[in-house]
Amino acid sequence: MRLTACLALGLALGCAGTAHAQSGARSPAEFPVATDAKLEQAGESVRLTMALSRPVEVAASVLAGPDRVVIDLPSINFQVQPAAARKSAGVIGAFRFGLFTADKARIIIDLAQPAIVVRAESRAVRGGFGELVIELRRATRAEFLAAVAKAPVPDRVAAAPAPANPVLANPLPGRPAGETRQTIVIDPGHGGIDPGAVVASIAEKAVVLAFGLRLKEQLEASGRYRVLMTRDDDRFVPLAERVGIARAAGADLFISIHADSLTQAQEVRGATIYTGSERATDTEAARLAAKENQADSVAGLDASEDTQDVAGILMDLAKRETRTFSSVFARNLVETLGGSVKLHKVPLRSAGFRVLSAPDVPSVLIELGYMSSPKDAELLNSVEWRVKAVAAVGAAVDGYFTNARAPIGKAAEHRP
Numbered sequence: 001m002r003l004t005a006c007l008a009l010g011l012a013l014g015c016a017g018t019a020h021a022q023s024g025a026r027s028p029a030e031f032p033v034a035t036d037a038k039l040e041q042a043g044e045s046v047r048l049t050m051a052l053s054r055p056v057e058v059a060a061s062v063l064a065g066p067d068r069v070v071i072d073l074p075s076i077n078f079q080v081q082p083a084a085a086r087k088s089a090g091v092i093g094a095f096r097f098g099l100f101t102a103d104k105a106r107i108i109i110d111l112a113q114p115a116i117v118v119r120a121e122s123r124a125v126r127g128g129f130g131e132l133v134i135e136l137r138r139a140t141r142a143e144f145l146a147a148v149a150k151a152p153v154p155d156r157v158a159a160a161p162a163p164a165n166p167v168l169a170n171p172l173p174g175r176p177a178g179e180t181r182q183t184i185v186i187d188p189g190h191g192g193i194d195p196g197a198v199v200a201s202i203a204e205k206a207v208v209l210a211f212g213l214r215l216k217e218q219l220e221a222s223g224r225y226r227v228l229m230t231r232d233d234d235r236f237v238p239l240a241e242r243v244g245i246a247r248a249a250g251a252d253l254f255i256s257i258h259a260d261s262l263t264q265a266q267e268v269r270g271a272t273i274y275t276g277s278e279r280a281t282d283t284e285a286a287r288l289a290a291k292e293n294q295a296d297s298v299a300g301l302d303a304s305e306d307t308q309d310v311a312g313i314l315m316d317l318a319k320r321e322t323r324t325f326s327s328v329f330a331r332n333l334v335e336t337l338g339g340s341v342k343l344h345k346v347p348l349r350s351a352g353f354r355v356l357s358a359p360d361v362p363s364v365l366i367e368l369g370y371m372s373s374p375k376d377a378e379l380l381n382s383v384e385w386r387v388k389a390v391a392a393v394g395a396a397v398d399g400y401f402t403n404a405r406a407p408i409g410k411a412a413e414h415r416p
């Protein structure tokens with residue numbers, strides 16, 4: 001019911017799935033609510049405040065390169081427009097906020113200049129409410145680095161394969177016994193603390209979640225597929241964990257969903273299908289992959305933590321085959337999507353997306369369109385467009401599992 005209402009709204013901002021209720025964890029509806037984010041500057045100091053439905057515990061730390069302040073909080077339901085967080089004032093360049101794991105939320109403040117944390121607390125205000133107050137003061141580079149050296153290292157629990165995700169909380173030992181359906185993992189990009197592209201009051205993370213949930217519904221309705229999601233609510237999932245979910249599930253297909261933005265070119269529009277490869281087909285693809293690969297550092301994780309490349313000649317063969325299957329599916333997508341929605345003028349490309357790195361799961365990343373194009377943004381938020389595009393992706397999946405293996409088998413005969 002709730003999901004339908006969210007989709008009908010077009011904008012799925014703040015709409016969460018029902019995984020929490022099912023897994024027995026607290027649902028976002030029970031989290032303290034944060035509203036009314038404000039930035040106030042006075043001389044060398046800047047204060048970020050948010051109104052809270054009740055006081056919470058607050059922990060602050062500072063990190064260098066990129067310079068930022070990380071505020072750790074218990075789970076919070078942020079009712080704050082993502083656009084509000086792009087404002088800057090004094091030492092604050094911008095800030096992000098969102099769920100970091102199932103029971104933690106995080107605010108990350110990008111520093112425009114070196115600064116130290118003077119105050120980080122939530123104080124009780126009348127009526128049982130709370131107010132979050134983060135006060136930063138401009139500092140010298142030396143003062144800032146001294147504070148970094150002393151600061152506690154922010155929690156990195158989400159980088160480990162911890163049961164932060166309901167899918168991982170119930171480990172999936174590959175395909176369950178007796179399961180004959182094909183397994184598809186849908187990966188709505190970004191989430192939680194990482195909003196992805198933000199244009200006006202619309203965040204990429206909400207657009208792609210709405211799309212992913214609708215695609216899951218459609219694929220499941222056919223009865224042919226077992227469908228899993230890397231996230232089904234507004235939470236942060238590290239890139240390696242997304243890949244891990246697909247591999248642990250023994251997935252036959254991995255579909256990552258994104259909606260990019262290009263601030264410098266509003267006229268660029270249309271959907272693009274990407275496959276993974278070390279060498280990018282063009283500079284725009286390379287630029288986009290670099291941007292998407294930063295998702296972990298956006299959330300305050302070290303991007304280098306999880307790169308564990310699998311080597312070996314068998315793995316190379318597996319990778320090559322996986323790549324061939326990925327391309328077949330990508331071409332199917334271009335064909336079916338091209339029949340019903342606008343495609344980018346170069347709709348099929350590849351680059352080194354970390355989320356497409358599973359050596360044994362054919363993986364494709366769909367950029368639904370450019371949120372920076374007013375026309376695309378309108379479509380991405382229209383239920384009608386979404387239904388059409390989801391149907392096209394569904395048709396590509398059906399085509400892939402019905403026909404794909406035939407041409408591949410022939411191609412394989414020509415291999416040395």
Ligand SMILES: [Zn+2]
Pocket residue numbers: 189190196197204258259260292
């Ligand atoms: Zn994205």
